[in-house]
Amino acid sequence: MESASIVIIGAGAAGIAAATRLLQFGFLNVLVLEAENRYGGRIHTIPFADNVVDLGAQWCHGEKGNVVYELTRDLDMLASAHDQLGGYSFVRSNREVINGTLTAKFKTIVSNIESKIYEELEDYEGSLGTYLTESFWSDLGPLGKEDKTVAREFFENYKKMQCSMDGSDHLFEVSGKGQLEYWDCEGDHNLNWKDKGYRSFLQLLMKADSNDTTDLGVLRKHTRYNSHVENIKWQTQEGNVRIRLWNGELIEADHVICTASLGVLKETHPKLFTPPLPNAKCRAIDGLKLGTVDKFFLEFKEPFAPANGTGFSLLWREEDLLALRNSEYFWLEGLFGFYCVSYQPRLLEGWIIGAYARHMETLTEAEVIKAVLWLFRKFFTNEAPTPVRFLRTRWHSNPNFRGSYSFRTMYAEELRIGSADLATPLLDAKDDRPLLQFAGEATSTHHYSTVHGAVESGWREAQRLRDFYQAHKAPL
Numbered sequence: 001m002e003s004a005s006i007v008i009i010g011a012g013a014a015g016i017a018a019a020t021r022l023l024q025f026g027f028l029n030v031l032v033l034e035a036e037n038r039y040g041g042r043i044h045t046i047p048f049a050d051n052v053v054d055l056g057a058q059w060c061h062g063e064k065g066n067v068v069y070e071l072t073r074d075l076d077m078l079a080s081a082h083d084q085l086g087g088y089s090f091v092r093s094n095r096e097v098i099n100g101t102l103t104a105k106f107k108t109i110v111s112n113i114e115s116k117i118y119e120e121l122e123d124y125e126g127s128l129g130t131y132l133t134e135s136f137w138s139d140l141g142p143l144g145k146e147d148k149t150v151a152r153e154f155f156e157n158y159k160k161m162q163c164s165m166d167g168s169d170h171l172f173e174v175s176g177k178g179q180l181e182y183w184d185c186e187g188d189h190n191l192n193w194k195d196k197g198y199r200s201f202l203q204l205l206m207k208a209d210s211n212d213t214t215d216l217g218v219l220r221k222h223t224r225y226n227s228h229v230e231n232i233k234w235q236t237q238e239g240n241v242r243i244r245l246w247n248g249e250l251i252e253a254d255h256v257i258c259t260a261s262l263g264v265l266k267e268t269h270p271k272l273f274t275p276p277l278p279n280a281k282c283r284a285i286d287g288l289k290l291g292t293v294d295k296f297f298l299e300f301k302e303p304f305a306p307a308n309g310t311g312f313s314l315l316w317r318e319e320d321l322l323a324l325r326n327s328e329y330f331w332l333e334g335l336f337g338f339y340c341v342s343y344q345p346r347l348l349e350g351w352i353i354g355a356y357a358r359h360m361e362t363l364t365e366a367e368v369i370k371a372v373l374w375l376f377r378k379f380f381t382n383e384a385p386t387p388v389r390f391l392r393t394r395w396h397s398n399p400n401f402r403g404s405y406s407f408r409t410m411y412a413e414e415l416r417i418g419s420a421d422l423a424t425p426l427l428d429a430k431d432d433r434p435l436l437q438f439a440g441e442a443t444s445t446h447h448y449s450t451v452h453g454a455v456e457s458g459w460r461e462a463q464r465l466r467d468f469y470q471a472h473k474a475p476l
């Protein structure tokens, strides 16, 4: 164990979890290679407005069975974000704020559907989109013409918000049954990191100095940035693994744990791995999907809440939507709302999904701000103040991510593949030694798309190596 050399590709949550656990187990020769010039991956906390914002993961989703929560529960690091989440309004594109009774009715219907989803999807063969559409309209019952129009607008908005949770372009590509494979952690689903951001969790894992955002703690001597891995030769005559970096440098290892995102694997696996990955692995990479969810942060001089709540969801009337689709701002259809942020009173955070988000990423920041201000004026009578600062994410454009988080597709059902196929390690034919292992959120069977899933996957692969060495201990 002391001499075994292990290379981990990626210093995101999975890579950091794997590396820190391997060091704890007594492995000494551990090296993390990270393409970016920072640690964290899809956890990216940066200073903004009154303290920090999270460009990627923002909340700890749940308590029971959530390793992130379990590690931090006694440390007073987390706070409930409920004050910021419940009380948002629904505003139509004619500037009408939907009345409370109607909003409450729609919200109750979708929350009832969500609470019975686990029983009802058991034998369901269709997509999540089909299931939610059928359930919403049947549970809604008869409505007058005008309320029905608003119900349709509400449901269109709800589906986009749901896409932002699943990471999908639309809900008709999300497997209904696949939802059951994801295990919710009971408890508060939106715990935030106060004014410190999600980075503070990684600092805890690494035992890093919490006042120094660059400190790598126990990984200090084990991490290299700007180290993009171009190729992993996982079958060599010598029986080890050979890694080639972007600058031609070669690194030999006994084991490689690859934590690159599913988006990166999709784009690069034919040239990243030599020999090519086995068919079962390629099918898993092909069948699962990493969608795009992006954020906007608008910092105002003073707190700004135009609809007098904790935010507002945008409902497009049919005629306005048709006009929007024929305009340069067509991509705003994917932006479903702006919401207040805990511990950041002067911020609004907007969310955009799917193909619309990918288009937004191709625009300049000036073009995006112009469009967002146009949207504000369209939805609110009072002149929206111009933000003093603006920020948007571009998770898809970055070749080290190519998206936001993974989900189980209808196509994965068709192929009969899942996260477990992605997680299966490739072993040495002679002694079953794990040569090439896979970790990362998309390899988590029950907690994919989350940080806690990513952390568990890193620990899983560290444990696999420990088990291997314990089973192969030399006799005294």
Ligand SMILES: Cc1cc2nc3c(=O)[nH]c(=O)nc-3n(C[C@H](O)[C@H](O)[C@H](O)COP(=O)(O)OP(=O)(O)OC[C@H]3O[C@@H](n4cnc5c(N)ncnc54)[C@H](O)[C@@H]3O)c2cc1C
Residues within 6 Å of the ligand: 009, 010, 011, 012, 013, 014, 015, 033, 034, 035, 036, 039, 040, 041, 042, 043, 055, 056, 057, 058, 059, 060, 061, 227, 228, 229, 230, 259, 260, 261, 264, 293, 294, 295, 393, 395, 400, 401, 403, 404, 405, 439, 440, 441, 442, 448, 449, 450, 451, 452, 454
């Ligand atoms: C906008 C957004 C919001 C989110 N919100 C939440 C949330 O609120 N709660 C939650 O639990 N989760 C959330 N998530 C998901 C969560 O961030 C991810 O599931 C988790 O961080 C993934 O960690 P990972 O280690 O699997 O992958 P990553 O963080 O992607 O780490 C992989 C690392 O590998 C590096 N890499 C890739 N290719 C190479 C290469 N060839 N050579 C070297 N290095 C390479 C990358 O640069 C990256 O640092 C969110 C994600 C996004 C994008």
